[in-house]
Amino acid sequence: MQTKGGSLPEVKRQNRIKIKELIYKNAPITRTEVAERLRLTLPTITTSVIEMLTDGILREKEMPELDPHNPQGGRKPQYLDIAPTFAYALGLEHGPYHTALCITDLRGDIIKSETYPPASQNYDEMLADTAAQIEKLMTQSGIKKEMLLGAAVGLPGFIESEHGVIRSSARRGWNGKSFASDLENILNIPVMIDNNVRLRAAGEEMFSKQKRPDTFAYYFISKGIACPLMISNDVLSGKTAGAGEVGHMVIVPDGPVCPGCGNRGCLEAVAGENSIMDKCRAAMSEGKAPILSKICSDISAVSMKDVLEAQRENDTAICEILHKAVYYLAIALANVINLISPKTVIVDGYIMQNEINRNELASMARKNLYGLNDKEVTIEFIPFSKLSGAKGAAALVVKRFFIEK
Ligand SMILES: [Zn+2]
Structure with missing residues (x-):
């Protein structure tokens, strides 16, 4: 799962992020299309793509169904996609009716999930329970810590995502707490927090099986x-x-x-x-x-x-x-x-x-x-699911720790 991201020169690193993001959003896609869309040269794309194929981040295959007119005998184009089980994400939502958590692959397919009654109003109890619930789910899923990109938690209220602080929530005992770093210290994996509805929106953008408009x-x-x-x-x-x-x-x-x-x-x-x-x-x-x-x-x-x-x-x-x-x-x-x-x-x-x-x-x-x-304007109703918030949290993990890294 470790990539050589840190040692690459900045431009190369930025290109790699752009390529990964484009492939994530538009797969299956050929190297030529990636080059055209990003206005980069084919050799630049190929260098990055080969690295990511070697690292196991991407996979490439023929898709004859997409090339019905490809002449027999010619080299068939290869289509790129991310490898969904290259790494995993953990998402949890502390909702008013329940706590829900799940581990997903990079495409949002749920590997393992669980729901619990709503969390304690007492911050220290909630923190300890959250950590225990996450650790239990990881054990049950069989996903090793090294394979996990990180965890994100969605909470109702004003959440200062950047600093990982609960600014104002209905559960007053949680307010002002540095929840992200407190949880990170217990679990020893990267942790982010954000408002639970914002995370649902992020989940829809990242994991929806249908393509969502930009706005x-x-x-x-x-x-x-x-x-x-x-x-x-x-x-x-x-x-x-x-x-x-x-x-x-x-x-x-x-x-x-x-x-x-x-x-x-x-x-x-x-x-x-x-x-x-x-x-x-x-x-x-x-x-x-x-x-x-x-x-x-x-x-x-x-x-x-x-x-x-x-x-x-x-x-x-x-x-x-x-x-x-x-x-x-x-x-x-x-x-x-x-x-x-919109x-x-x-x-x-x-x-x-x-x-x-x-x-x-x-x-x-x-x-x-x-x-x-x-x-x-399309008004679309999505089926209610107890896991939407947790999935949205996992989507943020994929976005920050896989695509943008
Ligand atoms: Zn009001």
């Missing part, structure tokens, strides 16, 4: 709501890493107070999962949600899963609560689209499992767009 928005709807923007293959951060925090955009002036930011009527306060659940519990206690009450008679134990089931079974009060929440989510989405005009918006949210919510979000957002038609 897209990733609308994540959970207890927290965020919409990071991927611009030219990088997540837009803003000065304080807060860009994309649409959850605290005011959507109903003088609306209810948001426990997260303290302002009134922000999106999370009117459409976040906590707000939806509060309203559903209130409807239950007033005897207005008979179907939901039948699904789960214990108000304190009712879950979003139950709420979505009640919506599918047409519990009027529950349908109305979700309809309103989705309306606010759609207005916020339309505002985001009107502001930045080619694609990827929507990821547990409540979007119900088709009616997907349809209402898309149609109400479209109704509020200015001067854009259906073909100019």
